[in-house]
Structures are given as C-alpha cells and as structure tokens.
Amino acid sequence: MQQLPDIEFSEALIRRYDKLSPRYTSYPTADRFHGEFTEADYFNYLEQRTADANKNPPLSIYIHVPFCESLCYFCACNKIITQDHSRTTEYLRYLAKEIELVAARIGPDRRTAQLHFGGGTPTFLTPDELRQLMALLRTHFNFLPDAELGIEIDPRTVSDGTMAMLGELGFNRTSFGVQDFDAAVQQSVNRIQPYEMVEEAVTASRQAGFESINADLIYGLPKQSLESFNRTLDRVIELSPERIALYNYAHLPSRFKAQRLIIEADLPSAELRLQIFLMSVRRLLEAGYIYIGLDHFSKPEDELNKARLDKTLHRNFQGYTTRADCDLIGFGVSAIGKVGHSYSQSVRTVKAYYEHLDAGRLPVEKGFALTADDVLRRQVIMELMCSGPVDFAAVNVAHGIDFVSYFADELSQLKTYEDAGLITVDAHSIHVTPKGRMFVRAVGMVFDKHLAQSTAKFSKLI
Incomplete structure (x- = not known):
C-alpha cells in the first residue's frame, strides 16, 4: 500500500x-425517472418556491447546447453533428420560450448562484448568440455577485478573442475537453487537437481572468498505453489547471452508435486500464492535486477542495460542486433539473422540443417525485x-x-x-x-x- x-x-x-x-x-438515479411525471408536476414544484420566498434556495441553471461540428467516437452525450451554424438561430428562439415559461412560474425570487453551459459544444454558438443568450438569462434571473458561471469548451472551437469575450460576459470557470494528447489516440477517436492548441486556450483563459480551469481526461481509450498516458499527464500537469477530471471510458456501442466506430481490438485490456488509473492517481497526487472524489481532483487552494474540507461539498448532474443548496433548473433538449423534492428531464430531440414549446408546453418527458x-x-x-x-x-x-x-x-x-x-x-x-x-x-x-x-x-x- x-x-x-x-x-x-x-x-x-x-x-x-x-x-x-x-x-x-x-x-x-436517472434510470428511475418515468413518464408519469408531467409538465403539471414540474409546474407544481416550481410554484412551491413562491410559497415562502425567505426559505427558497438560490438557483443553479444548466443550459444544454447540443450542436457539434464533428463526431468524437467516444462521446455518450446528447448531441447533433452539423456544420450548419444557422440551426442555432431557431434553437435559441425556443430556448427563450422555455426560459420565459419557467421564469413566469418561479415568482420574483430568482437569485442565481450558478450557471453552467454544457453540450454538445456551447462555443458552437457565435459570440453574438452567446451575448444574446446571456442577456436573456440576466433579464429573467438575478445572478448573485459571487455567482459561478461555467462553460464547457472544445479547444478546437477557440479562436482569437473567444476567451476574452466569454470573460466579458461574466464567465469565470471553464472546462476543456483534453481526453488525451497522444496523436494515435486522438486519431482513433476522431478528435485531433494538438497540445499547443489547448495551451493557447488555457493561457487565454487566464489572461481573461477565469478563476478556475478544469481539464477533462479519459483513460481506457483505444491505442492508450502506460507510456502514452504518462506523457499526456506530463503535459496536463505542465498546463497546471485548477481542476482535473479523470474519467473512465465506458464502451457501450449497443447504446451509443458513435462508439461502434471504435476498433475494439485497440481498446486497452482491463488490466492495462487499471494500471493506467493507478499511475494517473499517483502522478496527480504527487503533483500536489487533492483527490476530491470519484473522478475529480483539484489544487489545494481551489474552492472545490475548500468545500470538501468545510463539508459543504455537493454532488449533482454536473459532478461535484461547491453550491450545495441550489435548485437546479435545466434548459434545452435532454436537460435535467432538480426542484425541491423532484427531478425532471426534457425530451431528447429538437423536433419534440420545438413541438412542445410551439404548443405552449414545457418539454418535460419524464421525472420523479421523491x-x-x-x-x-x-x-x-x-x-x-x-x-x-x-x-x-x-x-x-x-x-x-x-x-x-x-x-x-x-x-x-x-x-x-x-x-x-x-x-x-x-x-x-x-x-x-x-x-x-x-x-x-x-x-x-x-x-x-x-x-x-x-x-x-x-x-x-x-
């Protein structure tokens, strides 16, 4: 030991x-959600927040942007692969409808402590569209002065000025999908992003004043070896992000079609996967990172570790978080929310999403009343x-x-x-x-x- x-x-x-x-x-867990939980149930839980405004927790808002320009073979997220950026115009119009419907039921207390943009690729949206969406959210929700505003970023979508623009919009936390820096691994999963690309994005984030930067890594991908992943860790430790998420790749091609494009013979054995994990944990701890739990590591001074130490750490659909007392409101296709003693999840296709909102209904597909x-x-x-x-x-x-x-x-x-x-x-x-x-x-x-x-x-x- x-x-x-x-x-x-x-x-x-x-x-x-x-x-x-x-x-x-x-x-x-989400597999227990069922279709008997309806829009009416969700509205009831939303409206209960107005019963006693003094006892309402602040809000955490999640926005799902499903669009990606290219397909990453390992991905299990709900996404739409397209290079037609005009599709976002319609999606934003329907997001506005959903936001307005929900805000009307919450009442005047809309203190918001957390915002997270996920996907898909949130930076598939143009700078003007991101400004439009943030203006809409600020119209309907009251962001607290110390609110955490986070966004997931595909480094391949970052151009000159992207991070500065996001900083101007108020974002102060970001997460970069690194996965692996090895060229053969990247080729095998159709995600080519050289180290220099990620380094430039991280540097730009720091220059823009981002308070916390996360790097996502995945072990168990095709073509990985102890030596190759060790080199990836060298590079990640060199980047020195405040947080690192070390995910175990789950190969489920029967559920996720994209994973059928992965050559199974290239996947590391169970024993090699375990050795990569053990090596990774040792290296991150020796580099000064603190083990937060499950996949998450952070620097000692990061808020995530401070929350762990003072027992305010919480876990929700985005993983570990410092904001333990929030109701989570999800917007967009497949988004999940937690309001009071309930969970709800939206429909998974944009077609169904648009049809619900055209009828003046929230796109609730299923949920659970605890x-x-x-x-x-x-x-x-x-x-x-x-x-x-x-x-x-x-x-x-x-x-x-x-x-x-x-x-x-x-x-x-x-x-x-x-x-x-x-x-x-x-x-x-x-x-x-x-x-x-x-x-x-x-x-x-x-x-x-x-x-x-x-x-x-x-x-x-x-």
Missing part, C-alpha cells in the same frame, strides 16, 4: 471492490459521496427518525466495508476513512432502496 497526501489506496482493495455501481449524480424515504436516503448517500460523516443526530432531527433503528439492516450490511477499513461506524455516525474514499459508490449502494429494481447498466468503480 502506498500512502499519499489525504488518501490511501490499495491495489488489492481496488481489485476487490471494483464493482458495477451508480455514479449517484442524483438519488434516485418520497420522504427518498429524501432521507438522498441525504445519506450524498453525504457519503462527498466523504463527509453521516451524523445520526442531525439526520434524526431533519427527518424525524431514529437512524439506528430505521437503517438497522443497512448498518448490518456495512460491516464488510467496516472490516475492510473503508469506513468506521459507531453509535453516533458513519465516517469514510482515507482508505475508503475511492469506494464511496459501493458504500452508498447499501442505502439505495431502488437499486434492486434498476435495469440500468452502471459503470465500474474504476
């Missing part, structure tokens, strides 16, 4: 507990996912239960993880140990009451 700052990890334990598991960006038991279990699972202690007394007060009796079966099931040193359990709390921080998904599964009914294909822990 090797011990490095803030975390212990053992290859033997990883091999033992590398099981299929939900990622818990929500609880219940029971009191769901809300309770969500709190416990999310506290585990953020490596925070589960304090029985605090849960008892919040939910009117006796934790030890309510979760007697679950506490019994935790014994195997306690014996392995992944958690400690006493009469008052559950603590995730440094050794257990990589296995919180497995521990969270113990409290997942819906898991037995799930038919989803989950990814492995590593």
Whole structure:
C-alpha cells in the first residue's frame, strides 16, 4: 500500500471492490425517472418556491447546447453533428420560450448562484448568440455577485478573442475537453487537437481572468498505453489547471452508435486500464492535486477542495460542486433539473422540443417525485459521496427518525466495508476513512432502496 497526501489506496482493495455501481449524480438515479411525471408536476414544484420566498434556495441553471461540428467516437452525450451554424438561430428562439415559461412560474425570487453551459459544444454558438443568450438569462434571473458561471469548451472551437469575450460576459470557470494528447489516440477517436492548441486556450483563459480551469481526461481509450498516458499527464500537469477530471471510458456501442466506430481490438485490456488509473492517481497526487472524489481532483487552494474540507461539498448532474443548496433548473433538449423534492428531464430531440414549446408546453418527458424515504436516503448517500460523516443526530432531527433503528439492516450490511477499513461506524455516525474514499459508490449502494429494481447498466468503480 502506498500512502499519499489525504488518501490511501490499495491495489488489492481496488481489485476487490471494483464493482458495477451508480455514479449517484442524483438519488434516485436517472434510470428511475418515468413518464408519469408531467409538465403539471414540474409546474407544481416550481410554484412551491413562491410559497415562502425567505426559505427558497438560490438557483443553479444548466443550459444544454447540443450542436457539434464533428463526431468524437467516444462521446455518450446528447448531441447533433452539423456544420450548419444557422440551426442555432431557431434553437435559441425556443430556448427563450422555455426560459420565459419557467421564469413566469418561479415568482420574483430568482437569485442565481450558478450557471453552467454544457453540450454538445456551447462555443458552437457565435459570440453574438452567446451575448444574446446571456442577456436573456440576466433579464429573467438575478445572478448573485459571487455567482459561478461555467462553460464547457472544445479547444478546437477557440479562436482569437473567444476567451476574452466569454470573460466579458461574466464567465469565470471553464472546462476543456483534453481526453488525451497522444496523436494515435486522438486519431482513433476522431478528435485531433494538438497540445499547443489547448495551451493557447488555457493561457487565454487566464489572461481573461477565469478563476478556475478544469481539464477533462479519459483513460481506457483505444491505442492508450502506460507510456502514452504518462506523457499526456506530463503535459496536463505542465498546463497546471485548477481542476482535473479523470474519467473512465465506458464502451457501450449497443447504446451509443458513435462508439461502434471504435476498433475494439485497440481498446486497452482491463488490466492495462487499471494500471493506467493507478499511475494517473499517483502522478496527480504527487503533483500536489487533492483527490476530491470519484473522478475529480483539484489544487489545494481551489474552492472545490475548500468545500470538501468545510463539508459543504455537493454532488449533482454536473459532478461535484461547491453550491450545495441550489435548485437546479435545466434548459434545452435532454436537460435535467432538480426542484425541491423532484427531478425532471426534457425530451431528447429538437423536433419534440420545438413541438412542445410551439404548443405552449414545457418539454418535460419524464421525472420523479421523491418520497420522504427518498429524501432521507438522498441525504445519506450524498453525504457519503462527498466523504463527509453521516451524523445520526442531525439526520434524526431533519427527518424525524431514529437512524439506528430505521437503517438497522443497512448498518448490518456495512460491516464488510467496516472490516475492510473503508469506513468506521459507531453509535453516533458513519465516517469514510482515507482508505475508503475511492469506494464511496459501493458504500452508498447499501442505502439505495431502488437499486434492486434498476435495469440500468452502471459503470465500474474504476
């Protein structure tokens, strides 16, 4: 076993507990969403926010821009591949309709602490379209002075002035899709972006005043080797982003057509994938990054690590976040939202999206209304996912239960993880140990009451 700052990890334990598991960006997980949750249900939850404005949490807004100029073979996102940029004009017109419909139901309290543009490729939009969209959002929502405004960026779409323009619009956080710098790997997944291209974009971001820069990496891609990914890590560490996301590629060609273009014989073996992961974690920790949880690493001074230390870290559909108390409003095709004790998701095609809004209806396709038991279990699972202690007394007060009796079966099931040193359990709390921080998904599964009914294909822990 090797011990490095803030975390212990053992290859033997990883091999033992590398099981299929939900990622818990929500609880219940998105596979439990159903079509009986309708627009009327979503409106009811939106309108409940106006009942007591003093108790309303601030908002987090997600905008989904589905367009991309070219197809990345590994991608599992909801996207539209086109080089016809005129399609965005119509999409923005319908986004405006949706934003206006939702804003009208929320009431006057629209304090907004967070904004995230995802995709697709948000910078598929022209500078004028981005200005138009931001002006629309500022018309309908009151962004707090310290609001986090983030945008995902494909480095291939960055031109002179792009990052400065985004900074002028108020964006202060960005995430670059790096994946891998090796030329053979890039060729195999149809995403060619030399190191110099990413370096210029990162430099421009810093010059534009961006407070936090994230780099996404993916291990398990075709043509990868320990040596090639080690060179990629050299380059990423040289770029010195505030945050790094290290994702495990999930090859599911039966679900995602683009992945059928990948030559399966070029994929690294399970053993090689594990060794790439272990090497990557060691290198990032040795470079001074802090393990936040699951795929996420950050510099010690980054807000993500500060939130982890002061126990305000949260997890939502964008991953780990510093804003724990927000309602999430999603706009655009396939966007997911969380309002009060509910989740909702929009239709996945622009055709259906436009048809709903033409009829004056929100494009809600499915969702989920949480029971009191769901809300309770969500709190416990999310506290585990953020490596925070589960304090029985605090849960008892919040939910009117006796934790030890309510979760007697679950506490019994935790014994195997306690014996392995992944958690400690006493009469008052559950603590995730440094050794257990990589296995919180497995521990969270113990409290997942819906898991037995799930038919989803989950990814492995590593």
